[in-house]
Amino acid sequence: MKSDSHLTSDSAIEAHGLGKRFGIRWVLRGVTLTVPKGEAVALLGPNGSGKSTVLRILGTLLRPNAGSATINANDVVRDAATVRSHVGYLAHTPGLYDDLTAKENLEFAADMLGLPLSSVDEILDRVGLTGISATRVRGFSAGMQRRLAIARLIMRRPRVLLLDEPYSNLDEEGVELMNTVIREVVSSGGAALLALHELAPARNILDRTVTLLDGRVPSSEIEEALPENPVLSPI
């Protein structure tokens, strides 16, 4: 482990030389990045570049084989339990229970988080699922499932958002909902790291982009401020 001397209180997310190996294949080869508090940063890169793996390590779902990472100065390996209480992670898949209703899914989340069940109706209303709260998730469209996953994310009141393709399957209203959630977290001194294929839906909320290629950030120059009207080369 590296020493924590590099830590600054202004950094919400710090990763230094992160390496991850699956079998004999290194998926991450020394990723270093910093997301200060109050910033939303996009992690860009082609399929297989390691974006999801970075998020999963930061979210304590995977242990790195090399390097270190911190969330609000808590090491993601040593202080994993604390990190989990800071982080809101949204994965590719919604991670919902198909045979439970929307409301039951959120009530389960409330139980796991130690929150009052009375908060569930309010959050369902916020994500626009009140009318179908008693419907089993199995019958939901992908977009509705995504909204429910966002509702669960809101319940956690996260200080750091780790979002893996957060806009997938969302309609325009859903995209706005997602962006509102990100804005709220960032403006309250939190931070967000978004793994994206397409930059357009997040254009208005991002501060910077970081590009990941073949498991590493090629050079510090690639970490750049977002232009007013970003033009992206095809991924």
Place this chain on the structure above:
Amino acid sequence: MAWQHDWRRVRAIARKDLTTELRAKAGFNGVASLAVTILILLGLALGPDAAALRNAAVGAVWLATLFSGVLAFNRSFQVELESGALEPLLLYPGARWTIFAGKLIANFAFVSLMVAIVTVAGIVLFGIAVPARWPSLIAVIALGVIGLVVLGTFYASMASRSRAREVLLPLLLFPMLVPVLLAATTASKALLGADIMHEAGPWIRLLIGFDIVFLIATFIAFEHVIEA
């Protein structure tokens, strides 16, 4: 209070698992049907000799429970894996032993119900007379089910990370369950009067010891096996 929060998590997981099993009826119906089918097949294999059937009845009931129990344990983590729900579950802040405890309670309820069906089917199919000491028999069955469920849930959590979990679980579980199977079968036979060579007492004590040791060990180890 931390313990109240932990207990709420345990109840939430147990309730969620039982609700999803109840609604996905194919799960329990399939497992219970398999258990009864195994009993019938064993009965057919043993032939029409009534004495031989009665002698083999206890072993047949426990084997049917064991084989169909493996399906139940695999299902308890399959529910989490189907929609990628395991990761959100692991990301909730709080003690992870509560996940194991919740699943243990749900699996105990599930397997107990299955054992009740298998036992009734065994009594009917193998012509067993209900013994006078039936409360002791129920206690032996409960101790056996605890041992089965504790190890089954633990190894299912371990195998859930593997693509070959359906194969891996019985390979890991069956050798470890030999003491439970032996003790439960022998104690049950003694209580039914089918085995005059053995007393139930020492085997019941073995079951209690096994259950206590593995309850403690699995609760300690769960945090590590569920880590990626």
